[in-house]
Amino acid sequence: MILIADSGSTKTHWCLKTRSGQKSDFMTEGINPFHQSEDAIRHILTDGLLPQLAKYLWVGPIEHIYFYGAGCTPEKCVVMKALLEEVFRKAEAEVHSDMVGAAIGVLGRERGVACILGTGSNSCLWDGEKIVRNVPSLGYILGDEGSGAVLGRTLVGDVLKGLLGEELKKQFAEWTLDNDGLSRPDGPNDGLMRAQAHVIERVYRQPMANRFLAEMSKFCAAHRGDEAIEALLKRHFAAFRDRVVAQYRTGTEELTVSFVGSIAWYYRDVLEEVMTEGGFKVGKIMQEPMDGLTEKI
Numbered sequence: 466m467i468l469i470a471d472s473g474s475t476k477t478h479w480c481l482k483t484r485s486g487q488k489s490d491f492m493t494e495g496i497n498p499f500h501q502s503e504d505a506i507r508h509i510l511t512d513g514l515l516p517q518l519a520k521y522l523w524v525g526p527i528e529h530i531y532f533y534g535a536g537c538t539p540e541k542c543v544v545m546k547a548l549l550e551e552v553f554r555k556a557e558a559e560v561h562s563d564m565v566g567a568a569i570g571v572l573g574r575e576r577g578v579a580c581i582l583g584t585g586s587n588s589c590l591w592d593g594e595k596i597v598r599n600v601p602s603l604g605y606i607l608g609d610e611g612s613g614a615v616l617g618r619t620l621v622g623d624v625l626k627g628l629l630g631e632e633l634k635k636q637f638a639e640w641t642l643d644n645d646g647l648s649r650p651d652g653p654n655d656g657l658m659r660a661q662a663h664v665i666e667r668v669y670r671q672p673m674a675n676r677f678l679a680e681m682s683k684f685c686a687a688h689r690g691d692e693a694i695e696a697l698l699k700r701h702f703a704a705f706r707d708r709v710v711a712q713y714r715t716g717t718e719e720l721t722v723s724f725v726g727s728i729a730w731y732y733r734d735v736l737e738e739v740m741t742e743g744g745f746k747v748g749k750i751m752q753e754p755m756d757g758l759t760e761k762i
Contacts, residue, residue: 468518468527468556469762471566471755472496472534473726474584475676478755479514481521488759491517495584498545499536500673506545510552530558531762533566533754535585564589564596569761570754571723577748578713582736583726584679586612586705590713590720600709605675611705613679613728619701621681625661629693640684686731698732702739710745723748 467482472495479491493513496506518527530549537545542560549558568579568591580588586609590598605614623629624637638660667677688694710722722745729736730752737747751757 466521466525466527467762468530468553469755469758470496470530470532470534471563471570471753471758472532473563473581474500474535474673475679477509477534478753479517480755480759481518481527482759482762483524489521490755493517495676496534496545497536498534498541499538500675501536503544503548506548507552510548515552526555527553528556530556531758532558532560533563533569533758534560535563535587537562563587564599566758567725567754568596570757571725571749571751572721573757573761575721577721577723578710580611580705580710580722580724580729581726582611582613582705582724582729584613584675585609586615586709586726586728588709588713598713600712605678610708611702611728613682614675615678616685616698616701616728617678617681620685620697621664621678623697625657625664629697633688633691633693636688637684640687641681682728695735698735699739702732702736703743706739706743706745710740711743719746721746721748724750725752725754727752 466484469480469482471478474497475495477493477496479493481489481491491514494509496509498506530553532545532549534545537560545560546558550556563581564579564587567581568589572579572591574593576593577591578588579591580586585602585605587602588600589596602608605612605618609615624634627634634657638657641660641663668674685694685698713720722740724736729750733750736750740747
């Protein structure tokens with residue numbers, strides 16, 4: 466049997482594929498070896514994944530694992546391969562970046578630009594077999610334009626600085642407190658102060674701030690149609706277009722730009738509008754690349 470993984474910082478989608486082509490899907494917490502310790506990843510594999518796979522393993526052992534993951538730099542690929550082969554002792558593991566998985570999933574053997582817009586963001590120029598150019602993502606502090614983390618970071622900053630108006634500020638405070646199960650204070654401004662303190666605590670003093678900020682971006686989805694939110698979304702995707710995608714233009718070649726990831730999927734109308742306005746041809750927009758991966762492996 467073959468086990469295929471598409472892993473981001475928030476969740477990992479696993480697909481078990483038998484020799485006859487039957488497929489079973491599983492979800493675990495996200496795995497990112499750049500941000501997580503080996504023990505944390507080992508825990509996800511043994512306590513999160515293995516119990517879900519147990520009832521299928523009577524068919525036979527997993528012989529090969531294809532893992533495509535966020536944070537899988539060349540150095541971290543070695544670490545991730547060792548962890549997978551430690552847990553699945555009869556399997557040979559191949560570990561690649563999530564960017565390779567995304568490119569295979571949306572482009573296959575076609576040349577084009579592949580982009581990931583999820584909790585984080587990334588992109589590459591794909592020649593049909595390999596990545597030939599990559600504009601570095603640099604993470605949500607230095608880059609990650611187009612990502613959920615940066616969308617959440619921008620939203621939070623704009624709301625708390627009063628740039629999106631008083632009504633959205635009030636709604637954001639209520640949404641934030643309700644979303645994290647916190648009680649609402651009685652005073653008219655106390656809710657905002659408590660929400661601000663909570664955000665600062667989660668971003669500056671607790672781990673996985675990128676996941677938290679990406680969750681904050683869901684406020685935008687809940688307030689689609691609001692003029693200020695729509696303008697924020699357009700600026701967000703325009704920054705990704707102008708600072709990242711535009712760098713792949715070479716001469717007169719027209720490249721198709723395809724996307725995977727939750728942010729690309731849920732805001733695909735705005736994303737396609739912004740890309741088209743910039744003169745780019747939009748190809749596929751998929752929530753995740755697993756369908757393409759399972760077809761090609």
